[in-house]
Amino acid sequence: MSMSRTAAGDVARVLTEALPYIQRFTNKTIVVKFGGNAMIDDKLKEQFARDIVLMKLVGMNPIVVHGGGPQIGDLLKRLAIESHFVDGMRVTDTPTMDVVEMVLGGSVNKEIVSLLNRNGGKAIGLTGKDGQLIRAKKLKVTQRTPDLAKTEIIDIGHVGEVEKINTEVLDMLVNSDFIPVIAPIGVGADGASYNINADLVAGKVAEVLKAEKLMLLTNIEGLLDKSGKVLTGLSTEQVDALIADGTIYGGMLPKIGCALSAVNAGVVSAHIIDGRVPHAVLLEIFTDTGVGTLITNTQSELD
Numbered sequence: 001m002s003m004s005r006t007a008a009g010d011v012a013r014v015l016t017e018a019l020p021y022i023q024r025f026t027n028k029t030i031v032v033k034f035g036g037n038a039m040i041d042d043k044l045k046e047q048f049a050r051d052i053v054l055m056k057l058v059g060m061n062p063i064v065v066h067g068g069g070p071q072i073g074d075l076l077k078r079l080a081i082e083s084h085f086v087d088g089m090r091v092t093d094t095p096t097m098d099v100v101e102m103v104l105g106g107s108v109n110k111e112i113v114s115l116l117n118r119n120g121g122k123a124i125g126l127t128g129k130d131g132q133l134i135r136a137k138k139l140k141v142t143q144r145t146p147d148l149a150k151t152e153i154i155d156i157g158h159v160g161e162v163e164k165i166n167t168e169v170l171d172m173l174v175n176s177d178f179i180p181v182i183a184p185i186g187v188g189a190d191g192a193s194y195n196i197n198a199d200l201v202a203g204k205v206a207e208v209l210k211a212e213k214l215m216l217l218t219n220i221e222g223l224l225d226k227s228g229k230v231l232t233g234l235s236t237e238q239v240d241a242l243i244a245d246g247t248i249y250g251g252m253l254p255k256i257g258c259a260l261s262a263v264n265a266g267v268v269s270a271h272i273i274d275g276r277v278p279h280a281v282l283l284e285i286f287t288d289t290g291v292g293t294l295i296t297n298t299q300s301e302l303d
């Protein structure tokens with residue numbers, strides 16, 4: 001197939017632009033959270049898989065952590081089990097936990113593994129139970145009483161927080177050129193299963209592996225301000241103010257919380273990216289045009 005001179009020029013420009021990024025990120029760990037909402041379109045899923053495989057082929061170490069909230073919601077609905085959220089976390093009773101484990105550890109995880117493998121990668125799917133990858137404990141949630149007079153602890157069931165990530169399993173896989181695909185299910189000291197928000201797992205994995213980047217793919221352009229405009233870059237202090245005034249709420253709360261704690265723990269940058277944009281991952285990694293919101297600890301990165 002022949003190419004016009006302009007098209008060839010465009011391709012050459014894009015490839016040249018990619019070169020410094022390939023050099024900068026060789027051998028670096030990049031944790032990508034694939035959100036359940038970004039996972040709905042077949043074409044986007046295929047493009048996502050190709051982007052991850054490409055990263056691996058040029059020498060980066062991508063690690064995928066996936067969500068599956070909408071997919072869990074669909075099965076719960078078919079089973080006529082009601083579900084609701086507190087601060088972006090699904091209240092998880094025992095029947096709900098069974099469904100969460102079935103959907104995240106089963107169909108969703110295997111679909112992503114299979115997509116990566118079909119596109120030339122070597123992917124291995126894991127839940128936090130495999131090799132005790134994610135040790136978890138029950139998450140304690142505090143909420144203000146309706147009269148706002150005091151805070152109280154509320155029970156949201158089998159929802160966990162990460163206690164420890166067992167990096168041994170991940171190191172072993174990455175050193176053998178596998179792409180780990182992690183479902184956000186934790187295991188307690190007694191073997192119990194915990195439902196963990198996928199953003200929180202991705203953040204912790206990025207922290208313990210001292211990742212270069214944490215990329216959170218979602219179904220919105222990025223972090224929006226009060227007027228609905230994307231905030232392209234912001235520092236930790238700015239985020240605190242946006243939470244306090246209610247601009248950040250619901251599912252964005254755990255996302256921002258984990259992005260902040262990751263950059264505070266040494267991850268170079270965290271990105272909230274619009275997973276509805278074709279090849280969003282590729283654009284973020286290999287081009288000068290960032291997509292979405294960048295959160296970093298270093299002011300210079302934002303200038």
Ligand SMILES: Nc1ncnc2c1ncn2[C@@H]1O[C@H](COP(=O)(O)OP(=O)(O)O)[C@@H](O)[C@H]1O
Nearest residue numbers: 035036037218219220223224247248249251252
């Ligand atoms: N300031 C904000 N900017 C953008 N989205 C926000 C903001 N505050 C709350 N949200 C909500 O957070 C959602 C993203 O979280 P969530 O639905 O849990 O995504 P995912 O399934 O990808 O993890 C957005 O679709 C939006 O409804």
Ligand SMILES: CC(=O)N[C@@H](CCC(=O)OP(=O)(O)O)C(=O)O
Nearest residue numbers: 036067068069089090196197198
């Ligand atoms: C505790 C909690 O809320 N767990 C999530 C786990 C899946 C998830 O995080 O999926 P998304 O990233 O697609 O939202 C849930 O049950 O939906």
